[in-house]
Amino acid sequence: MSRFDFTLAVGDDALIAAQRLGEWTSRAPEMEEDIALANIALDQLGAARLLLTYAGELEGAGRDEDDLAYLRDDREFRNCLLVELPNGDFGVTMAKLFFLAAYQVPLYSALAGCADERLAAVGAKARKESAYHLDHAALWVKRLGDGTEESHRRMQDAVDQVWPYVHELFAPDPAAPVDPSTLRADFDATVSAVLDEATLTRPETGWAPGGGRDGLHTEHLSYLLAEMQVLHRAHPGASW
Amino acid sequence: MYGNDFAPPEDAPGGGLLGEVEAAEAALREAAARARRGGAAPDEDVEAYFADVINADQKIEPRDWMPEAYRRTLIRQIAQHAHSEIIGMQPEGNWISRAPSLKRKAILLAKVQDEAGHGLYLYAAAETLGISRDELVELLLDGRQKYSSIFNYPTLTWADVGAIGWLVDGAAIVNQVPLCRCSYGPYARAMIRVCKEESFHQRQGYEILHTLAHGTPAQKAMAQDSVDRWWYPSLAMFGPPDGDSTHSAQSMAWKIKRFSNDELRQRFVDMCVGQAEVLGLTLPDPDLRWNDERQAYDYTQPDYAELMRVIKGDGPCNRERMAHRRKAHADGAWVREAAAAYAAKRAERKEPVAA
Numbered sequence: 001m002s003r004f005d006f007t008l009a010v011g012d013d014a015l016i017a018a019q020r021l022g023e024w025t026s027r028a029p030e031m032e033e034d035i036a037l038a039n040i041a042l043d044q045l046g047a048a049r050l051l052l053t054y055a056g057e058l059e060g061a062g063r064d065e066d067d068l069a070y071l072r073d074d075r076e077f078r079n080c081l082l083v084e085l086p087n088g089d090f091g092v093t094m095a096k097l098f099f100l101a102a103y104q105v106p107l108y109s110a111l112a113g114c115a116d117e118r119l120a121a122v123g124a125k126a127r128k129e130s131a132y133h134l135d136h137a138a139l140w141v142k143r144l145g146d147g148t149e150e151s152h153r154r155m156q157d158a159v160d161q162v163w164p165y166v167h168e169l170f171a172p173d174p175a176a177p178v179d180p181s182t183l184r185a186d187f188d189a190t191v192s193a194v195l196d197e198a199t200l201t202r203p204e205t206g207w208a209p210g211g212g213r214d215g216l217h218t219e220h221l222s223y224l225l226a227e228m229q230v231l232h233r234a235h236p237g238a239s240w
Numbered sequence: 241m242y243g244n245d246f247a248p249p250e251d252a253p254g255g256g257l258l259g260e261v262e263a264a265e266a267a268l269r270e271a272a273a274r275a276r277r278g279g280a281a282p283d284e285d286v287e288a289y290f291a292d293v294i295n296a297d298q299k300i301e302p303r304d305w306m307p308e309a310y311r312r313t314l315i316r317q318i319a320q321h322a323h324s325e326i327i328g329m330q331p332e333g334n335w336i337s338r339a340p341s342l343k344r345k346a347i348l349l350a351k352v353q354d355e356a357g358h359g360l361y362l363y364a365a366a367e368t369l370g371i372s373r374d375e376l377v378e379l380l381l382d383g384r385q386k387y388s389s390i391f392n393y394p395t396l397t398w399a400d401v402g403a404i405g406w407l408v409d410g411a412a413i414v415n416q417v418p419l420c421r422c423s424y425g426p427y428a429r430a431m432i433r434v435c436k437e438e439s440f441h442q443r444q445g446y447e448i449l450h451t452l453a454h455g456t457p458a459q460k461a462m463a464q465d466s467v468d469r470w471w472y473p474s475l476a477m478f479g480p481p482d483g484d485s486t487h488s489a490q491s492m493a494w495k496i497k498r499f500s501n502d503e504l505r506q507r508f509v510d511m512c513v514g515q516a517e518v519l520g521l522t523l524p525d526p527d528l529r530w531n532d533e534r535q536a537y538d539y540t541q542p543d544y545a546e547l548m549r550v551i552k553g554d555g556p557c558n559r560e561r562m563a564h565r566r567k568a569h570a571d572g573a574w575v576r577e578a579a580a581a582y583a584a585k586r587a588e589r590k591e592p593v594a595a
């Protein structure tokens with residue numbers, strides 16, 4: 001993956017994650033959680049803006065963050081499938097966030113030490129935010145996994161449903177600024193410790209859907225983009 | 241990285257009102273420093289002590305004796321204010337997913353998050369009066385307590401996000417700035433914090449409208465349409481005219497309320513006229529004109545019959561707003577139960593094992 005493709009992929013992950021988390025606003029299980037989810041959405045959106053802006057500069061075709069966010073079709077998005085999956089119940093949302101953060105923490109930490117100064121700056125800022133996302137999601141995975149019978153059942157279902165989508169995150173790419181396959185060990189260690197404490201198991205399935213990095217998405221992404229882009233596209237060239 | 245990453249437009253609103261919030265904050269500090277001279281001691285004659293504190297513009301604190309009706313009035317008012325913050329997240333939250341730029345999306349997400357924070361501090365202020373947040377939430381969900389009727393109107397276009405910031409947050413500030421001097425300490429302090437954030441919201445809303453009004457013809461039309469729809473409901477936010485207002489006189493005597501509904505409404509109109517001119521938008525009132533004798537604008541009153549219908553539950557969105565809140569509460573029940581069960585298990589494990 002070129003530096004442009006890599007930056008776009010990491011930025012698209014953050015953008016689509018922010019869009020999904022924003023859907024929770026005014027719907028969270030408690031008021032404090034509404035605020036926490038909005039915080040995490042804002043962090044993801046902030047990282048997305050920096051990364052998309054930089055991707056536009058790397059490309060050199062004059063596209064800014066909004067051109068990239070609002071004027072691409074789903075086949076041009078490079079995010080992983082994990083982030084575009086619908087929110088489901090709160091357990092599914094926490095499973096998605098937990099796996100995403102367990103990947104983003106080592107990713108941003110590695111980026112913070114990479115040779116590209118701009119990516120290193122994003123990594124240094126975002127890794128602290130991701131560490132908070134990871135703590136927050138891990139705590140919920142434990143509470144729900146080891147809470148009531150109903151919450152255990154729901155959280156296990158959520159893990160079963162979401163787990164297959166994590167494999168795509170670690171596809172080897174030696175040419176990228178950070179080779180994703182080098183992050184897997186760290187991710188597995190985090191996930192094992194939390195799932196064990198939460199009395200949850202990983203499903204035994206070899207199914208490993210992918211394609212997001214090549215622009216081959218689930219059916220959900222196009223709907224997400226239709227909503228996100230509708231107003232911007234209705235007024236070509238307008239400023240907001 | 242989010243919020244206020246734009247230069248404030250010239251003549252942006254908020255300056256004068258923010259100054260009043262700061263003055264109230266200074267007065268609060270002075271009142272705390274100033275010992276109340278003479279009068280009854282708190283444990284001798286509680287009623288006289290209460291009256292002295294009110295007369296001296298000091299603050300009543302949760303530990304102090306207070307008349308039952310004062311406590312009930314405050315609980316009702318603070319709770320309804322808290323409920324309004326929480327329900328108010330819905331109409332603006334409606335545009336987070338479709339905000340037309342990433343910058344606007346970030347500002348709007350942060351704003352709606354602020355409203356949740358306002359709800360939390362206000363519920364906490366109400367809790368100092370001896371009622372729990374859970375009880376208050378039940379009262380809202382059962383329909384026994386109300387929230388501001390303005391949130392029963394729909395946000396149909398992006399410009400409505402701007403109009404809500406400029407007019408609705410603007411009216412809220414005009415209402416709330418005097419509450420920064422309210423006689424009940426926890427409420428006054430919560431209001432100071434809330435008003436500072438509301439003035440950012442107002443400025444952001446104004447800035448959205450300013451950008452639209454100076455944009456394409458379609459954007460300008462969108463801005464004008466939203467002001468046309470939000471103007472009168474915003475005027476109605478100040479409540480019924482003074483003659484018909486049931487709670488005002490007693491609240492004034494207790495220094496919970498300091499200005500009448502009509503005085504505050506007039507202040508709001510006078511503030512908005514100049515701002516609308518700078519925006520290049522028209523307030524939808526052909527009879528709006530300066531009255532030299534009164535040194536204030538004459539204006540058309542909102543339709544109070546409509547206000548009463550909306551308060552009674554027949555506004556465009558009352559049913560949806562309540563259904564949304566009830567669904568979120570019901571859908572979250574298993575999560576709250578799990579958190580409680582997990583905390584109980586943890587506490588049990590930590591307990592020392594008896595020999």
Ligand SMILES: [Fe+2]
Nearest residue numbers: 325354355358
């Ligand atoms: Fe507020």
Ligand SMILES: [Fe+2]
Nearest residue numbers: 355409438441
């Ligand atoms: Fe506000």
